[in-house]
Amino acid sequence: MSDVPRLGLDALERLGRNATFTPPEVDPRALRVGVVHLGIGAFHRAHQAVFTELAMAAAGRDDWGIAGVTQRSTSVRDQLKPQDGLYTVLERGPGAAPPRVVGSVREVLFGAGDPATVVDRIADPAVRVVALTVTEKGYRRDGTGRLDRSDPEVAADLGGGPPRTVVGQLVRGLQRRSAGAAGPVTVLSCDNLVGNGQVLRGLVHDFLDALPAADASPLADWIAASVRFPSSMVDRIVPATTDDDRADVRAVLGLDDRGVVVAEPFRQWVIEDDFAAERPAWDLAGAVFTDDVAAWESVKLRMLNATHSLLAYLGALRGHDTIAAALADDELAVTAEALMIEDVAPTLRVPDGLDLAGYRRQVLERFANPALRHRTVQVAMDGSQKLPVRLLGTVRDRLAAGAIPRQAALAVAGWMAYVANGRDARGRELPLDDPLAGRLRAAVAVGAGDPKRLVDSLLHIEEIFGADLPEQEGFRAVLIDHVARLTA
Template identity: 65%
Template structure:
């Protein structure tokens, strides 16, 4: 692809000399990342713009070798096709106030497609040099049941228990079995997804899988995991919108070569990590990460204040016909709803994390969302609502109800999701995509989608999302119906 008639060469190690060195931050020497020490499941745009950048900066700051990344893609070979011809190099285009900037990242040194390269994935798990497995597979990738444990009725999980390795947890346990068999030593498994207590969540899912195996096999791997595997928690934060053709063209102009694996991000980035590892870790603190004893206060702040507000703006904005989050924030009524959600519903439920001011954090959130250069699509943020709402909004709802308060603004956000599902179109009549693992159930639950009481009652009956307590809460139901009457 040529960008505006200029760039005709594709990014790779061989074409690095053609990159415009005066305008681009180049990667460090390949020796720093040559040996793979991190196996990452789910090498999408977010990992490449966040953890890989932190890891490269840590390697540079500490002159640490041995923490190269092998990225695993699970749903398609697209990322492999993007990265492999480029020697796994890619650029991060930062869009903030003023002109964009670009850096080339070289910390990823290998990439594989799990569905077609199972033996290579197993070999990576069994490699003693690999001391850390990280994950960004989104909330739905964990295949949890309504009780928070592993959904043993999921057909992919069931197939993995019979000997497969397609699900994330199935891949993990099969990989850990190979590691045990090879006597490859301890390893840490670090979730970087938006789940409360993600380390403990992942530990539980892995042990659920082990216990569901035939007794001798399950006991052997379960005991080994208990003794040799650490599951630290983490909180990640960076806005990484989908890359567009316009982004690729702008990056090609800056780089002087074409990057088919480009990712786009805001300048802001944050990573809070529980410092509890079994086999060492990169010096992430040298790159600006916070290594702490307890991630939970940071995690709750981000999930409820940033992610919850993001969802409110996504659903309300999409219903009003706004394409991007920045456009939604520019609507004074929606900006006010976002502010009141954070101030009146979320803030009273939070423990203030050390060194952070909750009010100032909320102001920063809206400033970041208002960045017009990012073009973060409302329908992209709206994806997988059934998986996101319990963590982003329903925890706030439950805490406010327990305190005897009506969660007015959190209810508005949930009602906006319900209206998004029920209406299926924005106010201009344009169709809204329902990209959700429970899409068929949700459509069935809303019936005709025109009666606010029926919509609220139907969706509250989806136990995987609301449980029994919120289904039976008259205060919550009344608030939802009140908002749905306006939204529908």
């Protein structure tokens, strides 16, 4: 590989146009930064960065380049900086387009290593949108959904240290922006949280409430007048990149791209049309602007994401390495469809123009795509954060309607068995990658060997299940039955 040149602007220009790949739709050298994105992982690069580049091309604009912030490690910066921010999106599956080289990312910052520059970027008058994909746990909420002030890094940010949390970076950036008269800005969450814009607005105000009143009051007034927090719903399956994926891109480009991201051909973005200032013409790239994101969001979280989690936990327990392999298991395929039909569909308010039965079939077709190789243990990560937003809303709505959500309970039981068993049907270790891993292991130790004790021990983790669900005897009984079978 050492004799293969690295992807970069000069190398790409030498390649010229080629039918085997799609070059950037805009001239990366001409782009000016107008978006700061917190959490520049694979999903952002396969989703919002692509929409943004296509929007600039369609509108003839060059002022929506992206400054991405990597929060947890330097890996993305180290991948992209030597490549002038360029990387390839490799689509897998039926209808896949040729590999696309994306040029909308113009800068990558390491938030933990250079927080002052992140604050400066947010305060830049040229920036009119700050967006986020930091996953559920990146918001650092406590069991009630408020900002977790006991988190050491949140506490350090509140104390005036260089901000290392996304909420701290946002507030300090907005504070600097206000002081510098940089103009209004929109803060756009793109994470899988119910009402993600409202959640983020609430966390920002939680942070302000913990500051001295002399600092907080004028900033709160400025935010009320100059900042908007629209909600959005994003959808694209983006599995982890493998060495084979990088080799395939190398064969097409003749260049070494260490920032390759893999995605399915499908992509969707629904955005609340509530912006404080100008926005990219994302609608020209296929995004939907609406006043009713909540309905779209609920369909996606409860049908697609919940079914993804069900297949991840039950599939991993059975020894299936990928979501596609899990769906090829006839029993799991029936269970996945039953979850959507029996438990989820009755709880939904269907958006205008959406065929729910067609959406359900499309979800299963996408999950069945074997080319994606989306690993079950990857989808199983952070279960304590995902269950409340993907499954427990459905559980509560069905219980309120007087029904026992047996299929949703099976998905929850799959998570419990995954946590408790620690190994799949083939004896391989199941990794427990979760911010509450210590609490979960302690709960499993209390309930070891007894399905009833195991369910009660996990069900009483209030950060996940609240105070209400442990009191639901019908739900608890079904969980115990499912867990007994899954842990046998």
